[in-house]
Amino acid sequence: VIRVVIADDHPAVRMSFEAYLGAQDGIEVVGSGHNGAEAVALARSHEPDVVVMDVRMPVVDGIEATRQIKRLVPATRVILVSAYEETELQDSGRQAGADRYVFKGITGRGLADCVRAVTS
Amino acid sequence: VTIDAVAVLAIALLALLVVAWTWRSARARSREAEALARVQLYLAKAYAVRDGALEASRTGVCVFGVQGEARFANSTFVRLLGPARSWDAFVALLGRLAGATPGRPGQALRVRSDDGRLLSLGFAPLPTGELLASVDDLTDQQRERELRGRLIAETVAAQEREARRIGELLHDDAVQQLTALGLQLELEAQRSGQPALSELAAGCGSIISSLRRLLAELHPAVLESQGVAAAIDGAAETLRSRGVVVEVRPFAMRLGAELERLVYRLVQEALSNVLKHASATRVEVALTTAGDAFRCRVSDDGCGFEPDSLETAVNDGSLGLHIVRERVELAGGRFLVESRPGQGTAFSFELPIEPAILTPAQEDTA
Numbered sequence: 001v002i003r004v005v006i007a008d009d010h011p012a013v014r015m016s017f018e019a020y021l022g023a024q025d026g027i028e029v030v031g032s033g034h035n036g037a038e039a040v041a042l043a044r045s046h047e048p049d050v051v052v053m054d055v056r057m058p059v060v061d062g063i064e065a066t067r068q069i070k071r072l073v074p075a076t077r078v079i080l081v082s083a084y085e086e087t088e089l090q091d092s093g094r095q096a097g098a099d100r101y102v103f104k105g106i107t108g109r110g111l112a113d114c115v116r117a118v119t120s
Numbered sequence: 121v122t123i124d125a126v127a128v129l130a131i132a133l134l135a136l137l138v139v140a141w142t143w144r145s146a147r148a149r150s151r152e153a154e155a156l157a158r159v160q161l162y163l164a165k166a167y168a169v170r171d172g173a174l175e176a177s178r179t180g181v182c183v184f185g186v187q188g189e190a191r192f193a194n195s196t197f198v199r200l201l202g203p204a205r206s207w208d209a210f211v212a213l214l215g216r217l218a219g220a221t222p223g224r225p226g227q228a229l230r231v232r233s234d235d236g237r238l239l240s241l242g243f244a245p246l247p248t249g250e251l252l253a254s255v256d257d258l259t260d261q262q263r264e265r266e267l268r269g270r271l272i273a274e275t276v277a278a279q280e281r282e283a284r285r286i287g288e289l290l291h292d293d294a295v296q297q298l299t300a301l302g303l304q305l306e307l308e309a310q311r312s313g314q315p316a317l318s319e320l321a322a323g324c325g326s327i328i329s330s331l332r333r334l335l336a337e338l339h340p341a342v343l344e345s346q347g348v349a350a351a352i353d354g355a356a357e358t359l360r361s362r363g364v365v366v367e368v369r370p371f372a373m374r375l376g377a378e379l380e381r382l383v384y385r386l387v388q389e390a391l392s393n394v395l396k397h398a399s400a401t402r403v404e405v406a407l408t409t410a411g412d413a414f415r416c417r418v419s420d421d422g423c424g425f426e427p428d429s430l431e432t433a434v435n436d437g438s439l440g441l442h443i444v445r446e447r448v449e450l451a452g453g454r455f456l457v458e459s460r461p462g463q464g465t466a467f468s469f470e471l472p473i474e475p476a477i478l479t480p481a482q483e484d485t486a
Contacts, residue, residue, distance in 0.1 A: 010292070010299075010300070012296060012297060012299075012300035013296050013299050013300045015300070016299070016300040016301075016303035016304050019304070019307055020303045023307055023311075056291075083291050083295045083328070083331070083332055083335060084291075084332070084335065084336070084341075085332055085333075085335075086336065086340075086341045087342065088341055088342070088345055089341075103328075103329075103332060104295055104296075104332070105298075105299065105302070105324075105325045105328030105329050105332065106325075107302070107322070107325060108302075108303045108307060108310075109306065
């Protein structure tokens with residue numbers, strides 16, 4: 001089972017990510033948070049296989065959270081999800097250590113495939 | 121008797137000759153005097169006309185005679201520079217205000233007067249051998265230019281703020297709600313096996329993609345990081361997604377943040393017009409600089425239109441290009457639309473730039 005942590009400041013998005021990924025075979029959502037700081041804390045406590053999180057979040061954004069997670073829990077894969085297509089953000093995400101950068105609008109199936117791909 | 125008579129006759133004749141000569145001389149002198157008086161009157165009138173014209177001029181002027189004496193100064197000259205005395209005094213005044221000599225004839229010299237006004241000074245020789253010194257007050261003109269610059273900057277900044285606000289609203293609300301809705305629909309489709317729900321979920325995805333493009337257009341971060349050509353290339357994606365080939369020619373120079381935002385918004389409006397009206401298959405955007413001007417040309421191979429119909433369109437309430445023209449002219453630039461029905465459209469504008477703000481693009485080290 002692939003253990004996943006989700007972080008997004010928008011409740012509806014967070015809940016739908018949880019609901020969709022949690023309903024997929026072989027994926028278990030072990031925690032969810034509202035911001036980057038909570039994502040880092042959940043990653044430390046749960047040591048999940050994958051963290052799926054938004055890029056722009058309050059307190060600590062997804063880029064900085066990725067950097068911290070990669071330092072604290074190197075085995076955890078990070079998938080950043082954003083509505084912004086700017087190359088700079090994508091580059092920043094990759095430089096911080098994100099394994100994937102996908103856009104909001106990705107289908108649930110596409111996201112689930114992505115989760116499986118980064119852990120395979 | 122005969123001899124006496126001849127002598128008297130001779131004397132009388134001589135006297136007559138003397139009287140006639142004297143009378144002719146006096147008459148000639150009188151005519152000369154009259155002519156001289158007429159010339160003097162004519163000259164006085166001519167000078168009066170000249171001085172009257174110079175007095176009416178908005179430019180301050182002073183005429184210095186061949187000996188350097190001030191012969192006439194209009195009231196504007198006196199108001200701006202004080203009473204005129206002599207050419208030497210004028211040169212000394214220039215030296216004090218600008219630390220400069222008058223320079224070449226016809227060359228304007230900008231100085232600050234004692235009361236802080238911006239003045240343009242110059243001089244030119246007259247055919248009479250006199251010298252004409254001139255002074256123009258540029259203070260109001262400069263204020264107007266500064267005011268116009270601030271107005272444009274504030275207009276562009278307000279537009280940017282509004283774009284950012286709309287972008288944030290779209291991002292924080294519409295995109296998130298649609299993302300959640302799409303995932304819920306997809307999950308329901310998975311559970312119930314209803315293909316209609318899958319189609320609805322896919323529709324949400326398409327709308328989100330459109331909104332993402334809109335977000336990028338509303339606040340193109342690439343404009344700040346990579347410059348105007350890269351941002352325009354990004355804005356062209358909307359046209360490209362409709363099958364239009366858009367070529368943005370390379371332009372490596374940086375223009376300064378304000379001008380780049382203005383140029384980006386102007387080209388964005390032009391591309392939007394192409395999308396809405398042109399039915400084009402190919403669009404070319406060319407950005408260039410020449411001396412102290414930045415030039416941009418957006419040309420397409422679309423349906424074109426009668427240029428006169430642009431005014432009709434404005435009267436009918438279609439304000440897009442009208443606003444573009446206003447903004448270009450407010451920025452001190454020129455705007456031109458060339459078009460013929462069936463022969464495409466070329467939209468071009470030219471904006472003044474300070475050469476100092478031009479910088480080469482940074483090397484991309486990424």
